[in-house]
Amino acid sequence: MNAEASLLGGGRAHDDQSLEGTLLRELSEVVPDLRIEDVKPYAVEAATSIDGLNVAVRVFAGRWRGNPDRLALHEGVLLRWFPPDELDRLRLGPATRDLIRRHAAENPPGDRSAAAPPVWDGGSRVVLNGIGVHLHLEDAEGRVLLGLRHPDSKYAGDTWHYLAGRCEQESALACLVREAWEEAGLVIDPADAELAHVVHVVDAPGSLPLMQLVFRARRWEGTPEVREPDKCLTWQWWPRHELPDRIVSYTSTAITAISEGRPYSQMGW
Incomplete structure (x- = not known):
């Protein structure tokens, strides 16, 4: 069974001087090393208690610059960062999902004051690079499989990737x-996949660097099908020398590099 996801928090104790004090106490008990910046009240949400009573829940918003893997979690299973457009993949209450999306809509990444800070390694100035994994498939004619991303996709909408x-x-x-x-409904044995190329990317000034790993699969089972229509509209095989005009730049770079036998490239530095 998959664990249910939730926001950090808890109930008020008799010794708590304020609701913010309750939040900070709960955080110290669940994740002692977590230090939240700019904690501010955000909303009051209605919830139902285990007794069936309607209760008001104060929701706070704050900032944190850390790697959840480095935190000692005293309650729960694990902590992870999730972008709002991936919330449907989690077992998450509808009210909590709506709350997070509302906050994200009110604080878009373009708003410098509200944008999430870079992820740092603890208190040092070592930037933790994100890791992306990509599948390079070629059919019997040497064509590469690409998907057309949904126009409303958060990243590279209406673009092949x-x-x-x-x-x-x-x-x-x-x-x-x-x-x-x-x-895409494809079954791949890890033994049939090999690392074909690495692209080290900075998409925009000040953004988190990404190490994009491109794996080539020599064999697979199944025919590409659209299983996540909110992300991908169609799959298509493209000749390596006739790629679409609207293609993610580092995808095009990786395809060219793989055809030339080059293992590494970098963009945006």
Whole structure:
């Protein structure tokens, strides 16, 4: 059974001097090393208690610059960052999902005052790079499989891209296998996949650097099908020298580099 996701928090104790004090106490008990910045009241939400009573829940918003893997979690299973457009993949209450999306809509990434800070390694100035995993498939004619991203996609809408995803609490190969099945119904044996290229990307000044790993699968089972229509509209095989005009730039770079036998490239530095 999958664990249910939720926001950090808890109930007020008799010794708490304020609701903010309750929040800070709960955080110190659940994740002692978590230090939240700019904690401010955000909303009051209605909830139902285990006794069936309607109760008001004060929701706070704050900022944190850390890596959840480095925190000692005293309650729960694990902590992870999730972008709002991936919330449907979690077992999350509808009210909590709506709350998070409302906050994200009110604080878009373009708003410098509200944008999430870069992720740092503890208190040092070492930037933790994000890891992306991509699938490079070629058919018998040497054509490459690409997907047309939904126009409303948060990243690269209405643009052709590899089958791809971000690593969660898993290995890169496990992520590749999972994404191939979830996005396109393809079954890949990890033993049939090999690292073909790495692109080190900075999409925009000040953004988190991404290490994009491109794996080539020599064999697979299944025919590409659209399984996540909110992300991908169609799959299509493209000749390597006749790629679409609207293609993610580092995808095009990786395809060219793989055809030339180059293992590494970088963009945006």
